[in-house]
Amino acid sequence: MAVANKTTIAFSLVSIPIAMYTANQDNDISFNQLHKEDNSRIKYKKTCGHCGKEITSQDIVKGYQYDDDKYVVVTEDDLEKIKTEKDKTIQILHFANLNQISPVYYDKTYHAIPEAGGDKAFELLRSALMAEQKIAIGKTVIGNHETLLAIIPREDGMLIQTMYYNDDIKDVPKTYNKPEISDTELQMAKTLIQSMDTPFNPEEYKDEYQIKLRELLEQKIAGKEIVQAKPEEQGKIIDIMEALQASIEKNTKTKPIKRTRKSKGVS
Known part of the structure; x- marks a missing residue:
């Protein structure tokens, strides 16, 4: 599990050094694009729009366009210089009830793990949040964005959820007649x-389509014929009661x- 970010949770005069680890991973099978004629891998090259030269990632810098074909170059050092210590820490703004927040505001999930010297304060915050049945709402700068966060206590630690701002949330595209x-x-x-109604047990749920997809690939690798899945029977339309x-x-x-x-x- 790779460290996503090392930072500090700060509220009032208390500072808690933590490491944030990504909590999710993508296990889906991915496909490459191939040339239909000879099954060769399709490759995409980055080229300079001026000279046509192929460019590597080491040759690329960030640029902000302020006029037609005019850019200012911004380096990582430039971005770090404008960050204050407050920007580099997670500043807790207030505490709230978890059920007050719509799931539409949540984005990415991280495990928060205390760094050396932060164990006692970390456990104190976790225990207090659990006892009060509260979560913490905070802010920090991640990359080039000031990010809203929710710190959620768990029995085995704490989660940090990055959140969307209200301006990022789209309106419901269409209402319905109730x-x-x-x-x-x-x-x-x-x-x-x-x-x-039964308890939620995440171990009971499997991505059945991915399982069938892996079986399909194994059959193709072994040169076996693909068996067509049986169509599911459609039930007749009956009264809702x-x-x-x-x-x-x-x-x-x-x-x-x-x-x-x-x-x-x-x-």
């Missing part, structure tokens, strides 16, 4: 939800025994 529902229909839907009732009966028969699990974060 039809009236009867008390009976609502109660049936609630009963169905209750019949399917009949569908709810049938679903409740099905899930009541097959519902597993609930397992009790301790919460890993604030509720």
